[in-house]
Each structure stands twice: as structure tokens, then as C-alpha cells.
Amino acid sequence: MLYEHPTYRIMGDRALLVELGDRISPLVNKKVRELFLCLKNNRVEGVVEAVPAYRSLLIVYDPLKITLSALKERLKKYHTTIDRSEIPKPRTLEIPVVYGGEYGPDLDWVAEFHRVPPEEIIRLHTGTTYRVYMIGFTPGFAYMGQLPEAIATPRRETPRTAVPRGSVGIAQNQTGVYPVKSPGGWQIIGRTTLRLFDPEKWPPTPLEMGDLVKFLSIKEEEMTRWEV
């Protein structure tokens, strides 16, 4: 449910959590994005950081430069007077994926779990447009949803200590790509050669919260063609 008025919660003396709704939904997330972009465009003095998430925006500020009440006033104003024409439309990006085999070691398990052939998992995974709800966990890790109910799968019972860079995973009704080698418990069904985190590039990750993403099934031989 979308809140009529945002809820403000303090996280210490220099961070304010603004909640726009009580659940994961495209509508609530859209409101988070609007408030985030509005705050970003206005470059408020004293705001150090803003982290948009599923249903909330965390604003980190310098309390010596802006008071909590002044910050709240600003946010209330933005919330009520937001000019949606200034909010850019979300972009759509394609992520090429080699499914199964050594690149997607959990694809067969996921297929067996749902009692369908692996091709059906690929068809369903590539047949949906996903929304980037938030980026977190590691640099550039995009939490995307919603996965079709027919392929929603629990996390692995034992997380892997190291998931290779580019691995495409699913967990419950979400999907995501591991941009850097990291530990992880998601079911790995494929891999992309698209580089989703490069600290020396700007922006460091091609995905942004609010973007729309489609996965594209490619053959192993095509992997290099997509490399960036």
C-alpha cells in the first residue's frame, strides 16, 4: 500500500529514512524514485547521500549544515509539489545471458524443482520485463522483480562462498546479476559478460534504480560479441 503521507524515521542524528509505502510494489518504488530524483536535482545543501530502496529513501545529511526539521520541511514540499514532467522515464536495458551448463550450475535443479524442462525456465526468465527496485548488497547488484510465479524458487540451502562475476541468479520472486565475485545464496541459472560494475568508469554501473531490464538468451559462442 502506498502511504498518503510518507513516514519519517530517524537513523541516528545524521540519517533520515523516508518510507513511501509498506510493501514491495512498482507503484511504491516509483514514488521512491520520484522523490530521490527530485532531491538529487535540487542539490540540497548538507545532503551527503541518498540511497533509494524498495519502499524507502535513506537520506544521509550533515547535521551541522542542515537541521532535521529543515530537511523534513524540504521533503514534505517536494512530496506535495513534485513536477513529474521533470522526472525522466525509466530506461530499458537488455542483458545477454548464457543459460545453464557451467555458467548456470543451478538451472537443472530449478527446472526439477518446478518439474519443467530447463528450456521452460529460460523462456519464462527471458519473457518478462523486470524493474530494478534497488541497488545494494555489493556495488552494482540490482534487485529486480517480479519473477513469474511459475519460476519463483527458494534460495540455496547452503550459500556459495564465491559466485563468479556476471552470474545471473534467482531467489524467491526476484532476479539479479552478481557484478563482482562475492558470496551468494541465489540459484545461479546463467552468466552475462556485460560488466555491471567498473569503479573506473562513470557511472560505475550501467543499471540504475527504476530501470527496466530484459534478459536475452544467447549461445556461448556469442558471449564475446556482447563484451563491453
Added chain:
Amino acid sequence: MGSIETLEILAPGPLTTVQDRGRFGFGRFGIAPSGALDSFSLRIGNLLVGNREDEACLEITLLGLKVRALVDSLIAVTGADLQPHLNRKPLQMWRSHIMKEGEILSFTVPRSGCRAYLALGGGISVTPLMESKSTNLSSGFGGFKGRALRKGDILASDSPRLHLKAEGKALDRKLIPTYGKNWILRVLFGPQDDHFTEKGKKTFLNSSFNVTPHSDRTGIRLSGPVIRTRAGMEESIISEGVVSGTIQIPGDGQPIIILGETVTGGYRKIATVISADLPLLGQMKPGEQVNFEGVSMEDAYHALGKLEGIIKRFREGL
């Protein structure tokens, strides 16, 4: 003069990294701030050697660092007392000294605190990534080649000679922090304190917690009495942004104080350490005790103003 090779790492100790005040403003890309865990010591160290206070230093964890000067440089050691010695003679901390070419600075074991900072006149010449020289260890970028220092690494500084004249600057003895084994951290309740029972909140405020050995730069893991949530609460919440100092309570009821290597999280947070006490988080080590003290927002601002006042007066008095 430009960048000049100043220090050779003879032994790195268990964990020595390049850190400045942190990489802020990139949380929307999932990038955590990293940075010196004790920013007070970092800032004072830099000022002692004539740097900007947000310049990068070496953050030395517990023990073992040994370095050799490749040119005459100005140094200062702040933070934890890891018994620094310059050419085998004890080195006075919180004061700038000239380290002559060929001299060796070594750290043995902690007498108090957990992390010492070695500031170099002219800073540490590494390429800033996203406006910061801090090392992001888990993702392997920033700082010195995105990793902890190793034997044989050579660090460079910008025009070290220009800093030599600042020798002998010292922080007033009365202002030097002392680190005991029993910590009191001032906190503000929130953001999810309403998810806990009244008894849970009382347990949080009235108990001592142990710092466990599982603590590292990502978080300080505590053990103590279980802090209970209200009935019917799920184990996790919908993930949201987090800041350093926020105290999350996972399903087992044992608090974890988040440090600067995390940008989002899905556990509920009972309270958050006030900004003025954040530098202390860098100095707590396993085996020590922590108590939490609830304060008001006004108290928190007052404490921060006091801390910033100390740094400001020191900077202006130099």
C-alpha cells in the same frame, strides 16, 4: 616536486589499508563509504603533519606493521596505542616527527584501542576513485591497488619535503582520547525501535555486551542477552539503506553495529550510535564490553558540536 616514493612496507601486519574519510554519495550504486573507522584520529593525524584533514592515512589494525622511510618525511601516529617505535625507540603519539631516510617505524601489540593511523606529510599518492582514496576491501577497488598492503609495497607522497617544517606539532595532552575496555556508546532509538518489546529495549539499555572475535570492518558483532522483537514479527524487513553506527538485531537477538562497508540491509535496527561516538567504533576490540546509553537528538548535536569544536580549535591553533 610532485609525487615521491616515501615508504616501503617491510611487514604489513594482519590488516593495514589506505583510508581517507570515505566515499560518500555513491550509495545509489550500491557503493559503501569505506573510510577510516576512527575519523577523529585520521583528521588529527593529518593536521599534525600539515595535510588536509581528509587526506588518506594508513589504518593499522592491532599490530605488526613495519615500514622503512625512503626519504626524510614527516609522520604522526594517532589512534590506538600499538606501541610504535622509531628505530627501536618508543615514539610519542599524537605528535609529528621527522622520520629520516632509512629509519624504521614498527608497531608491536596494542596497549589500548584497536586501530592506529599513520599520517604522512604529503599524504598517500593513490588515484582517487569516486572522489576518495579509501580501500573498498570486499569489492577490491580504491586505496592501494584495491587491497590490503603487502610486504614490498612502496607508497608515495606528494612533495613530502614541504611538510618537514611542521615537525613538533602535538595535540594537547588533555584532548588525547583514552581507550579502555568498557565502552559506553550513546545512541538514539530508531529507526525500528517500535518493532521491539519494552522489555527488549530495556535489555538493550541495561545490559553489557561482549565484542566477539567475528567483528571486522563490516560490523562489530556483540553477544549478550537476547533482545526480543514484538510477537509476530518476521525475521527480516524489506531491505533499506543503512549508515555506519546503526545497530541491527538479526533473528538470534544479538546486536551487530554496522560499520562503513555496508550500504543496504534487511534486518531491523533498534538504535543508532550518535555521530560524536562513531570514532570510538574503530577502537573497540574483541573481548571488550559495551553498554548503550539512550540520549536525545539535542544531546547528540551538542556532543557533535563539542567534538567538531575540538578539531576546529586545533586546526586554527596550528
